[in-house]
Amino acid sequence: MREEPAYTEFHPRWLRHPTSTYWWLQRRAYFVFVLREMTSVFVAWSTMYLLLLVRAVTRGDAAYQEFLDWSTGPGVLLLNVVTLGFVLFHAITWFNLAPQALVVKVGRITVPGFLIAASNFAAWMVVSALVAWLLLGRS
Amino acid sequence: MARRTVEPLLWILFSAGGVLAALLIPVLMLLFGLAFPLGWLAAPGDDTLLLLLSHPLARVGGSFLCLLWLLHAAHRLRYTLYDGLQIKHLDGVINLVCYGGAIVGSAWAAYLLWRVP
Amino acid sequence: MVDRITLEVARYRPEADSGPTFQEYEVPCPRDWVVLDGLNYVKDRLDGTLSYRWSCRMGICGSCGMTVNGEPKLTCAAFLADYAPGPVRVEPLQNFPIIRDLVVEIGDFMKKLVSVKPWIIRDEAQPLSAGEYLQTPDELHDYKQFSMCINCMLCYAACPIYGLDPKFIGPAAIALAQRYNLDSRDQGAAERLEILSEHEGIWGCTFVGECTKVCPKNVDPAGAIQRYKLHAAVESLKSFFAPRGA
Numbered sequence: 001m002r003e004e005p006a007y008t009e010f011h012p013r014w015l016r017h018p019t020s021t022y023w024w025l026q027r028r029a030y031f032v033f034v035l036r037e038m039t040s041v042f043v044a045w046s047t048m049y050l051l052l053l054v055r056a057v058t059r060g061d062a063a064y065q066e067f068l069d070w071s072t073g074p075g076v077l078l079l080n081v082v083t084l085g086f087v088l089f090h091a092i093t094w095f096n097l098a099p100q101a102l103v104v105k106v107g108r109i110t111v112p113g114f115l116i117a118a119s120n121f122a123a124w125m126v127v128s129a130l131v132a133w134l135l136l137g138r139s
Numbered sequence: 140m141a142r143r144t145v146e147p148l149l150w151i152l153f154s155a156g157g158v159l160a161a162l163l164i165p166v167l168m169l170l171f172g173l174a175f176p177l178g179w180l181a182a183p184g185d186d187t188l189l190l191l192l193s194h195p196l197a198r199v200g201g202s203f204l205c206l207l208w209l210l211h212a213a214h215r216l217r218y219t220l221y222d223g224l225q226i227k228h229l230d231g232v233i234n235l236v237c238y239g240g241a242i243v244g245s246a247w248a249a250y251l252l253w254r255v256p
Numbered sequence: 257m258v259d260r261i262t263l264e265v266a267r268y269r270p271e272a273d274s275g276p277t278f279q280e281y282e283v284p285c286p287r288d289w290v291v292l293d294g295l296n297y298v299k300d301r302l303d304g305t306l307s308y309r310w311s312c313r314m315g316i317c318g319s320c321g322m323t324v325n326g327e328p329k330l331t332c333a334a335f336l337a338d339y340a341p342g343p344v345r346v347e348p349l350q351n352f353p354i355i356r357d358l359v360v361e362i363g364d365f366m367k368k369l370v371s372v373k374p375w376i377i378r379d380e381a382q383p384l385s386a387g388e389y390l391q392t393p394d395e396l397h398d399y400k401q402f403s404m405c406i407n408c409m410l411c412y413a414a415c416p417i418y419g420l421d422p423k424f425i426g427p428a429a430i431a432l433a434q435r436y437n438l439d440s441r442d443q444g445a446a447e448r449l450e451i452l453s454e455h456e457g458i459w460g461c462t463f464v465g466e467c468t469k470v471c472p473k474n475v476d477p478a479g480a481i482q483r484y485k486l487h488a489a490v491e492s493l494k495s496f497f498a499p500r501g502a
Contacts, residue, residue, distance in 0.1 A: 057192065146455065
């Protein structure tokens, strides 16, 4: 805690504004930041959803089909649409912030931030394509 | 002293989980959350998935992946609760719920993947 | 072209007020005037009791930081014409205690700057006969950006973490530590690591990034902090696996 001075005529009371619980609503940048942090909840849900999928697959084809049907229900579908939006937001903000955290030097030249972000996005596309290739066209 | 070494480690796990979540979760949720259930694309058969999941690499890798994803989420949620709701004085409870939940979830993941025939 | 513009200025007189109030002043608005010019007009012609800090009026001293229409800004760099037709709300810098009117208490900030040991630390000083410490332009480039900080505290005003926890060491202090850590002449990185690895050091930061957005000198403190987190984490792992003893 900051040391509290003794208040005198020549050192009167300072005014302190406490930070409101709704500080994150006061500026657009803060709100977007909190949204970015909330993507963590949807990352956790995605993990749970994929684990439920693994469980259904283990129980056989009937359970697997039932799981896919369950996913078309309005509640789950809506949740997954929202989840997709949030995890995309996570990926985009994460890769855009990478250049600020990673400074890469090749010899004497610092790699420009744009290239670091671009290579992250490229890796994302490659990995996604790989996963899709593994899973598609194998019914 | 223990506190000093834990925070950097948690941050590393958070970062690793963040990168892996960013790379893998969007495509997985697009396919298994929307495309396959809604029939936009032909879903892989049950046997194909079992083949993929039964490989030891998939079991270990999958468990590790879930651990990192859940730890990433736990770490971020913990700080959001601190800052967003200003309930830092409950930090013992928050840490338990967040990281504890991540550990429990990962244990379940490992169990499920072990049980794949 | 607007002739005049209204400034809504926050007032707080501890000897008379119990809380903050706002007072309106109408000032001329020539094209090249900044908010600071408006405040000086108020002080010179309208109300001599207004208290605020300023000095160089050209963005190098870091004295005139205030909250203008909700954004932390150097008032010498905020053109009145950009806010036309107004009114322009001028408040003291956020997250700091207010001494009077637009003057905030900066003692906490000054203490934090000193706490990161912002000077060249050597294991052993080079004798005078050896001459100067030499540094190539590339080595200078490594830390130059972080040496541009003018200590204006806009980053502390923008940082929600500092607003929530005044013990947080803050963006400028960490950027300053990085300025020395990355300096090829410095050997004190380990010493600074002690202070910065506290929970209220770098680990309190959640990379909101507002500090970098408001910095008038493009210091990018958020980048400094994230880079330092990586360094500190690696150091922590190294010391865990190969401890050299406290």
